Amino acid sequence: MGYRTFSELKESYAFILPLIIFILTFILLPVLGTFINSFFRDISFLQRKFIMFENYKQLFNDSGFWEAIRFTILFIVVSVPLEIILGLIFALILNQAIPFRGFLRACVLLPWAIPSAISGRLWELIYNYNYGLANFLCIKLGISTGPINWLGSSLGAFFGVVIADVWKTTPFVTIILLAGLSAIPMDLHLQAKVDGANFLQRFYKVTMPLLKPVLIVALLFRTIDALRIFDLVYVLTHGGPGGVTTSLSLYSYKYFLAGDFGYGSAVSVMLFVIAFTLSLIYIKLGRFAELGT
Amino acid sequence: MFRKIFILIISFLMVLFVSCKEKRGVVTFAVGGAPNEIEFWETLVKEFTRQTGIKVNILRQPTDTDQRRQGLVISLKAKKADPDVFLMDVAWIAQFSASEWLEPLDDYIKKEKINLDAFFNKVVNLVDRYKGKVIALPVYIDAGVLYYRKDLLRKYGYSEPPETWGELVNCALKIQKSMRKTNPNFYGFLWQGAQYEGLVCNWLEFAASNGGGIIFKDGKIGLNLPSNIEALQFMYDLIHTYKISPPNTFTEMKEEEVRMSFQKGDALFERNWPYAWALHQSEDSYIKGKVDIAPLPHFASGKSVSTLGGWHIGISKYSDAKSKAIKFLKFVISYGTQKKLALKLGWNPGRKDVYTDQEVLKKMPHLAKLKDVFENALPRPNLPYYTQISEVLQHYINAALAGKLTPEDALSQAEKEAQDVIERYERK
Amino acid sequence: MIEERFKSILIWIGYVFMVVFCLMPFLYMMLISVSSSPDFLTKLDNIEFTFKNYYSVLTSKSLHFIDYLRNSIIVSGVSAFFCVIIAGLGAYSITRLALPGKMLILFFVLAVSMFPQISLIGYLFKFMSTLGWINTYHALIFPYIAWILPLSLWILVSYFAQIPKDLDKAALIDGCTRWQILRKVIFPVAAPGIFSVSLLAFIFAFNEFMFALMLTIDYHSRTIPVGIALFQGLHGEIPWGNIMAGATIAVIPVVLLTIIFQRNIMQGLTRGAIKG
Numbered sequence A: 001m002g003y004r005t006f007s008e009l010k011e012s013y014a015f016i017l018p019l020i021i022f023i024l025t026f027i028l029l030p031v032l033g034t035f036i037n038s039f040f041r042d043i044s045f046l047q048r049k050f051i052m053f054e055n056y057k058q059l060f061n062d063s064g065f066w067e068a069i070r071f072t073i074l075f076i077v078v079s080v081p082l083e084i085i086l087g088l089i090f091a092l093i094l095n096q097a098i099p100f101r102g103f104l105r106a107c108v109l110l111p112w113a114i115p116s117a118i119s120g121r122l123w124e125l126i127y128n129y130n131y132g133l134a135n136f137l138c139i140k141l142g143i144s145t146g147p148i149n150w151l152g153s154s155l156g157a158f159f160g161v162v163i164a165d166v167w168k169t170t171p172f173v174t175i176i177l178l179a180g181l182s183a184i185p186m187d188l189h190l191q192a193k194v195d196g197a198n199f200l201q202r203f204y205k206v207t208m209p210l211l212k213p214v215l216i217v218a219l220l221f222r223t224i225d226a227l228r229i230f231d232l233v234y235v236l237t238h239g240g241p242g243g244v245t246t247s248l249s250l251y252s253y254k255y256f257l258a259g260d261f262g263y264g265s266a267v268s269v270m271l272f273v274i275a276f277t278l279s280l281i282y283i284k285l286g287r288f289a290e291l292g293t
Numbered sequence B: 001m002f003r004k005i006f007i008l009i010i011s012f013l014m015v016l017f018v019s020c021k022e023k024r025g026v027v028t029f030a031v032g033g034a035p036n037e038i039e040f041w042e043t044l045v046k047e048f049t050r051q052t053g054i055k056v057n058i059l060r061q062p063t064d065t066d067q068r069r070q071g072l073v074i075s076l077k078a079k080k081a082d083p084d085v086f087l088m089d090v091a092w093i094a095q096f097s098a099s100e101w102l103e104p105l106d107d108y109i110k111k112e113k114i115n116l117d118a119f120f121n122k123v124v125n126l127v128d129r130y131k132g133k134v135i136a137l138p139v140y141i142d143a144g145v146l147y148y149r150k151d152l153l154r155k156y157g158y159s160e161p162p163e164t165w166g167e168l169v170n171c172a173l174k175i176q177k178s179m180r181k182t183n184p185n186f187y188g189f190l191w192q193g194a195q196y197e198g199l200v201c202n203w204l205e206f207a208a209s210n211g212g213g214i215i216f217k218d219g220k221i222g223l224n225l226p227s228n229i230e231a232l233q234f235m236y237d238l239i240h241t242y243k244i245s246p247p248n249t250f251t252e253m254k255e256e257e258v259r260m261s262f263q264k265g266d267a268l269f270e271r272n273w274p275y276a277w278a279l280h281q282s283e284d285s286y287i288k289g290k291v292d293i294a295p296l297p298h299f300a301s302g303k304s305v306s307t308l309g310g311w312h313i314g315i316s317k318y319s320d321a322k323s324k325a326i327k328f329l330k331f332v333i334s335y336g337t338q339k340k341l342a343l344k345l346g347w348n349p350g351r352k353d354v355y356t357d358q359e360v361l362k363k364m365p366h367l368a369k370l371k372d373v374f375e376n377a378l379p380r381p382n383l384p385y386y387t388q389i390s391e392v393l394q395h396y397i398n399a400a401l402a403g404k405l406t407p408e409d410a411l412s413q414a415e416k417e418a419q420d421v422i423e424r425y426e427r428k
Numbered sequence C: 001m002i003e004e005r006f007k008s009i010l011i012w013i014g015y016v017f018m019v020v021f022c023l024m025p026f027l028y029m030m031l032i033s034v035s036s037s038p039d040f041l042t043k044l045d046n047i048e049f050t051f052k053n054y055y056s057v058l059t060s061k062s063l064h065f066i067d068y069l070r071n072s073i074i075v076s077g078v079s080a081f082f083c084v085i086i087a088g089l090g091a092y093s094i095t096r097l098a099l100p101g102k103m104l105i106l107f108f109v110l111a112v113s114m115f116p117q118i119s120l121i122g123y124l125f126k127f128m129s130t131l132g133w134i135n136t137y138h139a140l141i142f143p144y145i146a147w148i149l150p151l152s153l154w155i156l157v158s159y160f161a162q163i164p165k166d167l168d169k170a171a172l173i174d175g176c177t178r179w180q181i182l183r184k185v186i187f188p189v190a191a192p193g194i195f196s197v198s199l200l201a202f203i204f205a206f207n208e209f210m211f212a213l214m215l216t217i218d219y220h221s222r223t224i225p226v227g228i229a230l231f232q233g234l235h236g237e238i239p240w241g242n243i244m245a246g247a248t249i250a251v252i253p254v255v256l257l258t259i260i261f262q263r264n265i266m267q268g269l270t271r272g273a274i275k276g
Helices: A006-037 A054-060 A063-094 A101-113 A116-126 A133-140 A154-182 A186-194 A199-227 A231-236 A248-257 A261-292 B002-016 B035-052 B065-077 B090-098 B106-111 B121-127 B150-155 B165-179 B197-208 B226-240 B255-263 B276-280 B322-332 B335-345 B352-356 B358-363 B367-375 B386-401 B407-426 C002-034 C040-046 C052-059 C065-096 C102-112 C118-131 C137-161 C165-173 C178-189 C191-207 C210-215 C224-229 C240-260 C262-274
Strands: B027-031 B056-060 B085-089 B137-143 B145-149 B187-190 B215-217 B220-222 B267-272 B291-294 B308-315
Touching (some): A006 A261, A006 C102, A006 C137, A054 B407, A063 A101, A116 A231, A116 C002, A231 A248, A248 C118, A248 C210, A261 C102, B027 B065, B027 B322, B035 B335, B085 B090, B090 B386, B187 B255, B226 B386, B255 B267, B291 B367, B335 B352, B335 B358, B352 B358, B358 B367, B386 B407, C002 C052, C102 C137, C118 C137, C137 C191, C178 C191, C240 C262
Parallel strands (some): B027 B056, B027 B085
Antiparallel strands (some): B145 B267
């Protein structure tokens, strides 16, 4: 490595070129195109016109837009910590010497493996008011006296989406945290035991500090993914009832549906800006995490 | 190395051409609806092919109106040749016509000798025309109606269903009080108040029957009118003051919820679309034979109003089989097919002449009454961006029903936001 | 040793909870798919089993269910195949060749993986529409390859980086070209890693929803996630039996892959995440 002859350079670039071309053409170009389009009035039933920031001005006065932001942020704040906590518990268990670990691993992976659209249909049935699994269990286990209107009430729909998403994405967090856990050398645990620490103390003093960088990775990955949520809300609630579970992605999509590609593009650009900012933070924090280890 | 890459690229491109090529010249008909409806369309299509030899492929769509629209928007915006012919909801047909996605039908109507007078004129002129040209025709009509328990009215000494909202309230209060002794779930009046398009349809019927509604003047929208405020206040009172409508009216009540509740015998009056009739008269319905239909009540100073609904059939501008597609369209709106739709699915035909057919009247006697209702039904604003205005209305009307805003505040805020929407879409 | 006992009990409770939590929805799905009516939970004493749902879903022509499945498998397979090759070339270049700006490329690719799909689809739709590719396999395959490349690249970089460079040097001395080294030395050694990435790429492509929703129209190229999302059943008022039967069939490919190759999948995912 390190030969700097021209033909070597040409070769290195030739190898990476297909990748660059694909990403440039089918990711970067569309993003740029959408960005540019957001400055136009691009509506299927009107003449196309350059309107500069008009779409964005409208956006700031649009109560639907702010509701979408409110839901998206609330969703992140509620579901991500839940996933992390649950994922941590699952990872801790998987890290132990338990029988049929392969079986447990497969179980844990299954929710992640299926398409989110299909999981959405499944949970739609589970939340069915009259004969869904959720109400059946809630009543049988005494959690509530009567059936809960999951999909027809604001609170029910919100938590319905959260629970369905937690179910689907906890496996991913589990896997990452499990990798982090198994990277912690046994010696540290044994030493702490010798020093008289019980397992709770060991958890706080040994496990958590070493797990922190991995936790940060999981946290940020999940946050950015939760930000972009679309499949689940589209299938499970269609953004309802009354728009309370409309994520930013779904809000933008609704405008595409109405033929207003310009406005929809503007919404998606706002989402992009938020996601991009977060990912920059992630890369910065990730750098520090690497430096830390 | 480059030779290998070359082979790779060639094989890649070859794989791509494995994907099916769309057949040219076959008519694709996109239609959605409940599974039993699609099954019926399939038999209709088979018969059409038998009669004319033209092959028609059904493109099965979901039931939900927005999902049906989405499938069509994507094909039309991409200028695809398929689907050639499809059904459209009155609520968004204006978006399609204004986007110039629909083939003008006037020439075909002349050539195929389709008689426009056989259809409800008001409907055709208000909904099916764009810049004067006909771009769609009605397959079936919907309009809000009042269902009532004729057995209960008779029992409590009422010979006629109420004509004004005031009469309805008095009648419902009296009967509800008495019925509650044996049935604590009994309510006087069920209607759709959840936050969705149906809410706007319901609200229009209250507001327009008071002389209000969605008014346009000089390009500005008028919502914050005394007639509207009074109507919205009345809707609020039905739930919270008179309590003849259940508290979940504005959270859950949509067509099916209302219908099922009424069908179980838990209500005196129901506002719903005509589709419920056939279900109310089905074998396992508790109210079979006990229900009748009447026009909706109105406010003392106004007239009865029903919101117009229904689905219309049109042809894609980008269709590659227009002459065949028009034959299928003609088949769907023909007397024979419309009669079948009425008899088999309980739909209300778009053709006026079917309403006087003896066989149809025997099975659906209420059609005689409905004919007048349909002729004067009130369409929602025929704007390409109507769905956006509707969302604003849905949001604020529902907030008023929930008590989060006063009717006046709700309507004035709705008016402001709706005006913003109009300005965005009307700016030249 | 009370602590040990306590810990064991907690672990066992957790174990059971995990299994129930993860599997219960699946069991419910399969149960409904074989019952004659979806409200069997309200009539537990009167359960009827039938395979009618599966039969209707698989044989109803206008539903095109088999077409959706076929489209999904072809699109996912082709996308995964080419994605892995392109990512492999890129990973080789990054880990072994003198590539100025390689860190930049890596972080650029990482940033790209964070883009929201909705920010692409507006223009992507127009792009595909102009090419006339809407409702074809190409409309999905090309974006899928691009979309899955970032993750594939990161994972393969992680695998390739672990292969000692001496192997390369030895081969170079023997007179091999870089391309031959890649084919004959790297790919065989990194085979398990490449296999993991292929699996992941296939699963991601198979499960993708938004692009398929907006770039396809009908059975010519529509994939199964969209098919199931829009499926309203075949008979009756709310035919959940049909929908669940369709869903069960639809998830069979990915479920099988996951169960059989869970080790590979877990390794791949871990590499992709931890390295970043």
